[in-house]
Amino acid sequence: MIDYKALLYDCTPLEVFRRDRKEGALSHAYALFGDDFDAMDWIMREMVKIAVCKEGGCGECAACRALEGGVHPDVKFYQGKLDVAGVEEIVEDSGKYSVEGGRKIYIISELDKTLPAAQNKLLKTVEEPPDGVMFIMGIIKPSAVTETLKSRCKKLYYTGVDQRRLEEALSAEYGESDNVARAAAYAGGNISRAVKFAADGEFAMEADNIISLLGSMAKSGGVAREEIRLKQDKDHVLRYLDVTEIVLDMIEKYKRGLTRGSGGISLIAKGFNHAALAQCEYLVNDCRKRMESNCAPSAVLDTLLFGILEVKYKCR
Ligand SMILES: [Zn+2]
Incomplete structure (x- = not known):
């Protein structure tokens, strides 16, 4: 497994997010733009930890462990296409009290796959969510998300990993080779792509x-x-x-x-x-x-x- 933490821990979206938390200025909705699904998935999970853990993502407390195990009752992940019924479920759920008494977070990892009608249903709740509710949404194809919905989110941009660091991480996993060096060069900062290249001689x-x-x-x-x-x-x-x-x-x-x-x-x-x-x-x-x-x-x-x-x- 490639070391995502080593590659992504200090990426710009997370630095912005940590700063927002530190200043007590976390937004109720974030849109993360990028072209690498796996990297964005890691970043969004880290954002959740930062927002939910009292220490800002210690990785050891009960909340962090629940998040890592995917069993935190106030955090819900949605992947793939969401239809109107799916969004209605989120809207209804967001009105309920939080189980742990803290923040409730909804992660929609591929908002661009959500149908426009469903996006419109989501708009009002993203705009004015109930107290303590936060949305984190991943967007790979920006043109597939309505302008109004995008405009209601704080925008974060993930632009990929530096070639040298990518080569180091790939070499640690696959050994140093010409194929690995070129995988890092060809991947354009995209980790999933680099891994695919490097794994196939x-x-x-x-x-x-x-x-x-x-x-x-x-x-x-x-x-x-x-x-x-x-x-x-x-x-x-x-x-x-x-x-x-x-x-x-x-x-x-x-x-x-x-x-x-x-x-x-x-x-x-x-x-x-x-x-x-x-x-x-x-x-x-x-x-x-x-x-x-x-x-x-x-x-x-x-x-x-x-x-x-x-x-x-x-x-x-
Ligand atoms: Zn923690």
């Missing part, structure tokens, strides 16, 4: 292949060569889709000035504008759906590679 190599393909692919001959090279079974094509998505995301982040563009990303980024990247991302999602509905892996790979070739051609 061929991941970095596959990313290198895709980067070189995206850079050079100009004619259908390049596609044919790639199809010959790749194993076209289900597992390999699914991984190819994963890595392609990650590489596209790295290009996007580089273009928005969020990362340095290691491993050849800066070179191939010129060949893609934002519209082309969006079309490629759509293509990857479409291919994943095809895999789910049991299309032949070789046909899906064909759709992906020729699709990207077409997008690149139009992008010129």
Whole structure:
């Protein structure tokens, strides 16, 4: 297990949250923005400890132990899509007295998966919750959350982990290697992604292949060569889709000035504008759906590679 505490304990959202607590200025609603579900989950659980424990998250008192065991009666976690009925349950529950006599906290870890109608139902309670009630909500896709709901929360931004620290943590878990070093470089600060890379010895190599393909692919001959090279079974094509998505995301982040563009990303980024990247991302999602509905892996790979070739051609 990667040491999340070592990587995240002093991240900006937690520093802001600790300061708010110290100043007695905790807000009744926080929205945590970021792109790493597992890291955000850790941060939100730590926020709960800071808010509930009398020592601000000692990790040893009865409250902290109850939280770690997931059995604190006044803290409720909601993951995945929430519907209107689910929100009504939260609204009703928030009006009841706290069992331990302290704060009541509701953590909605993927608010962006909650339907707009349900978000609207939540609005009034988030705006003016009963005394002692706090909402902590994770948001990966900001556009999927209504502006009004976002505006009622104090916003915290999680922007990922420094590459050097990520490499240290990965090396402690997987040993030092070229694959680990590149996993840290390619992950763009995203811990879950870095772990996925580091745990799979061929991941970095596959990313290198895709980067070189995206850079050079100009004619259908390049596609044919790639199809010959790749194993076209289900597992390999699914991984190819994963890595392609990650590489596209790295290009996007580089273009928005969020990362340095290691491993050849800066070179191939010129060949893609934002519209082309969006079309490629759509293509990857479409291919994943095809895999789910049991299309032949070789046909899906064909759709992906020729699709990207077409997008690149139009992008010129
Ligand atoms: Zn404690």
